[in-house]
Amino acid sequence: MKLLEYQGKAVFAEAGITVPASRLVTVEPGGTKQALRERTAEAARELSAEGADGADGAEGAEGNRHGVVVKAQVTTGGRGKAGLIKTAGSPEEAGEAAEAILSRDATVRALLVEEMVSIERELYLSISVDAPSARFLILASASGGVEIETLALEAPETVKRVEVDPFFGLQAYQSRGLAFDLGLSGDTAKQFAKVVGALYEVFRSRDAELAEINPLFVTSSGRLVAGDSKLIIDDNSLDRQKEFEVTREQFGTETEYAAALEGIPYVQFEGDISLMCAGAGLTTTVYDLVQFEGGTVANYLEFGGPNYRKARRAMELCLENQSKVILIVTFGTIARADVMAEGIVEAIAELKPDRPIVTCIRGTNEESATQTLRDAGIEPLLDTEEAVRTAVAIAKGERQ
Amino acid sequence: MSIFVDETTPIVLQGATGSEGSFWAKHMIELGSNVVSAVTPGKEGQELHGVPVYHSVRRAQAVNEAEAAMLFVPPRFARDAVFEALDAGIRRVVTIADGIPLQDQVQIRAAARAAGAQVVGGNTSGVISPGKSMLGMFPYWIERVYRPGTVGIMTRSGSLTNEVTAWVVAAGFGVSTLVGVGGDLVPGSRFAEFLPAYEADDDSEAVVIVGELGGSMEEEVAELVARGEFTKPVVAFLGGRTAPSGTRMGHAGAIATGSSGTVAAKVAALEKAGALVADRPRRVGELLRSVAA
Numbered sequence: 001m002k003l004l005e006y007q008g009k010a011v012f013a014e015a016g017i018t019v020p021a022s023r024l025v026t027v028e029p030g031g032t033k034q035a036l037r038e039r040t041a042e043a044a045r046e047l048s049a050e051g052a053d054g055a056d057g058a059e060g061a062e063g064n065r066h067g068v069v070v071k072a073q074v075t076t077g078g079r080g081k082a083g084l085i086k087t088a089g090s091p092e093e094a095g096e097a098a099e100a101i102l103s104r105d106a107t108v109r110a111l112l113v114e115e116m117v118s119i120e121r122e123l124y125l126s127i128s129v130d131a132p133s134a135r136f137l138i139l140a141s142a143s144g145g146v147e148i149e150t151l152a153l154e155a156p157e158t159v160k161r162v163e164v165d166p167f168f169g170l171q172a173y174q175s176r177g178l179a180f181d182l183g184l185s186g187d188t189a190k191q192f193a194k195v196v197g198a199l200y201e202v203f204r205s206r207d208a209e210l211a212e213i214n215p216l217f218v219t220s221s222g223r224l225v226a227g228d229s230k231l232i233i234d235d236n237s238l239d240r241q242k243e244f245e246v247t248r249e250q251f252g253t254e255t256e257y258a259a260a261l262e263g264i265p266y267v268q269f270e271g272d273i274s275l276m277c278a279g280a281g282l283t284t285t286v287y288d289l290v291q292f293e294g295g296t297v298a299n300y301l302e303f304g305g306p307n308y309r310k311a312r313r314a315m316e317l318c319l320e321n322q323s324k325v326i327l328i329v330t331f332g333t334i335a336r337a338d339v340m341a342e343g344i345v346e347a348i349a350e351l352k353p354d355r356p357i358v359t360c361i362r363g364t365n366e367e368s369a370t371q372t373l374r375d376a377g378i379e380p381l382l383d384t385e386e387a388v389r390t391a392v393a394i395a396k397g398e399r400q
Numbered sequence: 401m402s403i404f405v406d407e408t409t410p411i412v413l414q415g416a417t418g419s420e421g422s423f424w425a426k427h428m429i430e431l432g433s434n435v436v437s438a439v440t441p442g443k444e445g446q447e448l449h450g451v452p453v454y455h456s457v458r459r460a461q462a463v464n465e466a467e468a469a470m471l472f473v474p475p476r477f478a479r480d481a482v483f484e485a486l487d488a489g490i491r492r493v494v495t496i497a498d499g500i501p502l503q504d505q506v507q508i509r510a511a512a513r514a515a516g517a518q519v520v521g522g523n524t525s526g527v528i529s530p531g532k533s534m535l536g537m538f539p540y541w542i543e544r545v546y547r548p549g550t551v552g553i554m555t556r557s558g559s560l561t562n563e564v565t566a567w568v569v570a571a572g573f574g575v576s577t578l579v580g581v582g583g584d585l586v587p588g589s590r591f592a593e594f595l596p597a598y599e600a601d602d603d604s605e606a607v608v609i610v611g612e613l614g615g616s617m618e619e620e621v622a623e624l625v626a627r628g629e630f631t632k633p634v635v636a637f638l639g640g641r642t643a644p645s646g647t648r649m650g651h652a653g654a655i656a657t658g659s660s661g662t663v664a665a666k667v668a669a670l671e672k673a674g675a676l677v678a679d680r681p682r683r684v685g686e687l688l689r690s691v692a693a
Contacts, residue, residue, distance in 0.1 A: 129503070131509075131587070132590065135510070136506065149660065150658070166506045234502040237502065279650075280654060282557065282562075282563055284612055285640075292642075292680070305558075306498070333525070333559075334525070363562060
């Protein structure tokens with residue numbers, strides 16, 4: 001689960017990492033532009049009032065009392081380039097910034113209005129896992145503010161690594177050493193080591209897949225402030241991470257949100273063919289084959305594994321798309337073909353889909369699956385590539 | 401079974417007394433796997449398909465010493481069960497659990513490395529040598545997938561493996577040992593770690609890798625091939641050639657960011673090392689014919 005910036009920052013702040021003072025402005029569905037402008041301006045006004053009397057000192061990172069940053073709360077990267085982060089010198093400008101952001105992306109559900117921090121320099125810090133070594137991996141750089149992939153390519157010598165043994169845990173000398181390796185000294189080095197410790201605590205206690213602060217600001221008065229947060233909670237740990245809930249604002253579309261609640265792996269695309277397949281690897285391969293054949297994908301959806309009895313719900317999700325055809329490909333062994341075929345036939349009977357369905361269902365008890373589909377008037381295919389070509393031809397209007 | 405375990409290797413089952421575990425335990429035994437004991441806390445004294453059940457792995461080991469453990473325990477108990485097996489001296493473990501917490505997986509792999517053990521999984525069907533034995537859940541009665549033969553298969557997927565293996569069989573080959581390392585971000589064992597066994601295995605003439613985007617396991621195979629440490633023919637099929645960057649495609653491990661973890665990078669590394677890469681499952685059979693009898 002990818003947390004939004006403000007959610008991640010709340011976790012950081014709780015762990016003792018300084019974040020800029022902020023207000024969250026939610027975007028009411030169906031609300032007027034005027035109302036959004038006013039509420040954003042009000043948030044900015046509140047922040048500068050706080051800055052003026054020095055309130056909220058725990059969070060306050062010596063904000064410029066007039067300036068704010070308005071940031072779209074979306075989980076996609078590259079917000080700056082996409083025009084989803086804007087600075088504003090006054091509350092009125094903040095209101096205009098909010099409107100401009102929404103005109104760029106109407107799906108934005110929340111805006112974070114933050115005090116502007118006076119920045120001396122920007123660092124990079126992240127914790128993730130290193131699969132081959134089975135260690136937790138801390139990466140840091142004195143050249144923050146750009147994506148780590150870019151940094152690793154363009155200035156690999158600036159990226160410092162520390163590997164943490166998952167049983168011994170992070171040691172103080174490791175955080176300290178990392179600070180010195182970045183060329184930090186004095187109080188800044190001490191603060192940095194503390195931030196590393198706090199972020200490690202967040203990473204471990206929240207079962208994170210990634211905990212990243214980029215940029216990590218060093219302010220003009222020498223304080224370290226998290227300029228952004230990227231906190232991805234491991235989906236397999238959500239059972240024991242009760243504080244995090246799947247919420248609508250984490251998703252671009254209603255369908256993605258509905259699928260997540262259902263536990264059905266689903267990715268939204270904008271093409272013609274809805275994939276309703278079983279098995280992650282096979283679905284990914286069918287996605288490739290559709291592209292090879294000149295088709296486009298409307299959605300990736302998996303109803304295999306524990307979801308193999310959920311054909312009806314899976315088909316319902318596909319039907320929410322503007323796709324032209326639903327392509328069902330499975331090769332299940334534990335997830336039995338006959339059970340899937342029965343589920344599909346029932347789903348078709350109940351949902352009466354308004355678009356053609358191409359099936360290619362193989363695996364355990366496939367003879368019975370084929371018969372079930374035939375009895376329901378579907379001509380089942382048994383070759384993946386043939387099924388893909390058929391779906392692409394239907395999507396292009398070359399056949400029914 | 402020549403890779404990982406063979407038909408003589410004594411096996412202990414953990415958490416197999418539930419309905420799913422019991423179903424597959426029965427098939428393991430029917431195929432020829434040498435199951436000597438089962439462990440379910442609180443059920444000592446019972447029997448599972450004629451196999452005695454014990455409270456703990458240590459108690460089972462005291463009676464019938466196993467060398468491999470097959471775990472049917474749910475994801476949230478997988479770490480504990482793996483540690484229990486390792487603690488009892490077992491050095492080959494398969495855990496099929498789908499959904500093991502990531503940081504548990506890191507500790508599982510770290511503990512295995514420290515103990516000099518090999519843990520396969522999670523999120524896998526396990527390991528099978530068709531016609532001989534298996535540690536896992538494979539419907540080996542499906543002839544067009546699980547035909548015995550001379551091609552070793554290593555995979556990160558389930559259904560995709562069936563798709564690819566069906567083409568291997570259609571091309572006239574069969575399977576020596578199939579190892580599912582699983583689809584997680586941190587699998588207990590990695591592709592390259594099985595190559596020495598395949599190199600030494602007289603039953604395997606070639607190896608097929610069923611990989612996908614994300615991680616670096618395919619690159620590690622390429623490295624061993626390039627260094628001349630694996631000399632048998634390698635044919636790979638990798639899913640996710642056209643997957644958009646930054647999008648997770650199903651498996652936790654199937655995500656490419658920037659230039660890392662892309663199929664393009666994996667294909668380049670494998671081809672440079674001399675491996676053959678199929679662009680679609682059907683081609684795997686054709687490529688195998690070009691390098692193996």
